[in-house]
Amino acid sequence: MTILSLDEIIELRKAVMEKFNVKVHAHDTCPAQFFTLDEKNQKVEDFIIEYFAEKNLKAIFKQDGLSFEVHKK
DSSP: OOOOOHHHHHHHHHHHHHHHOOOOEEEEETTEEEEEOSSOOHHHHHHHHHHHHTTTEEEEEOTTSSEEEEEEO
């Protein structure tokens, strides 16, 4: 799992909010970090996956489509 910095989290949240008007919630628990959405949205999920792919990272969504983690490729 990759731990994102506060600046990286802010950048992600801003990108998703500007494009979809959807808030990404960050959860930081020792020793892990994960993110959630308020509702499943395939377009947002696809955007987040591509967003991290461009940074050579991989967003892995849980089956519910509401939470995800970020990993190195």
